[in-house]
Amino acid sequence: MSQQLAHKLNQGISPRAFMDGMEKNKEAFIANYEGFAWPDDKSREYFESLNNRDDLRAMIITADWCGDALRSVPVVFRAFETAGIPTEVMIIEQHFDLIDEHLTLGGRSIPIVLVTDTGGHLLGKWGPRPQHVQDVMIAFKEANPDNQASDYQDNLAVARKEIVKQYGDASEYTPVILWELQDVLERV
Numbered sequence: 001m002s003q004q005l006a007h008k009l010n011q012g013i014s015p016r017a018f019m020d021g022m023e024k025n026k027e028a029f030i031a032n033y034e035g036f037a038w039p040d041d042k043s044r045e046y047f048e049s050l051n052n053r054d055d056l057r058a059m060i061i062t063a064d065w066c067g068d069a070l071r072s073v074p075v076v077f078r079a080f081e082t083a084g085i086p087t088e089v090m091i092i093e094q095h096f097d098l099i100d101e102h103l104t105l106g107g108r109s110i111p112i113v114l115v116t117d118t119g120g121h122l123l124g125k126w127g128p129r130p131q132h133v134q135d136v137m138i139a140f141k142e143a144n145p146d147n148q149a150s151d152y153q154d155n156l157a158v159a160r161k162e163i164v165k166q167y168g169d170a171s172e173y174t175p176v177i178l179w180e181l182q183d184v185l186e187r188v
Contacts, residue, residue, distance in 0.1 A: 005059065006120025008098055012059060012088030015077045022064040029064070032170060033074035039175035046182055050083035055117050056188070058087040061099050061127075062111035068129045069111045071167055075177045076113055076126075083185075085115075104128050105141050113181070115188055123188035130176045133166045 013021070022029060038044040050056070058080055062069040080087045092099050092110050099108045102125065109128035116122055128134070140159035144152055167173045 003101070003122040004120055005098075005114065005116050005122055008059060008090070008095070009057065009116070009120050010088070011095070012090040015081075015087055015089060018062075018064075018089040018091075024064045025070050026064070029070055029074060032070065033077060035170065036074055036078040036174070039171070039178065043175065043178045043182070044082065047079050047082040047178075050085065050185065053084075056083075056085045056123070056185075057116045057118060057120075058085050059090050059098075059114040059116065060087060060111055061090045061092055061095060061102065061114070063092045066110050067164075068109075071170075071173055072127070072129065072177050073111050075174050076111070076181065079178055079181055105138065115184060124184040126181055126184050129163070130167075130173060130180060132176065133163055133173075136162045136166055
């Protein structure tokens with residue numbers, strides 16, 4: 001994962017500026033952000049322990065229209081705030097060059113969380129959704145390789161419904177996102 005992202009450092013906006021500037025999903029996003037609750041003391045303590053590190057930075061490629069971002073980005077914001085990891089938001093439409101370096105299943109799926117060191121070396125990444133939810137999209141893509149097929153959009157709608165079902169509510173997906181972020185951070 002020896003990718004260099006120094007050229008993108010400090011080109012994003014703060015999490016607060018992202019939330020303040022949202023034009024879509026703002027109420028629901030803010031409600032998820034303000035309603036965030038640690039699932040247990042162990043998770044909170046892990047992220048608090050990262051305050052001792054001053055070598056980590058984060059970039060989150062996202063957009064206000066994204067349903068996955070609506071659920072996961074507030075969790076990431078809260079976790080990284082607690083960890084003291086400086087975080088910037090890269091709006092996808094302003095950073096196609098960055099997302100094109102981090103495609104998922106060949107497409108521009110968001111959110112993507114990039115963890116770098118202070119020099120911009122990519123150390124780890126997470127996204128666009130928790131793995132058990134992403135498995136639904138992987139299965140869909142495998143079963144529907146032709147995006148021009150007549151039933152592709154209908155099948156995609158079914159997959160998206162299943163994705164929402166797999167997320168569940170915040171008490172179900174928050175611990176999973178935190179665990180997956182912790183897994184990424186433990187390897188850097």
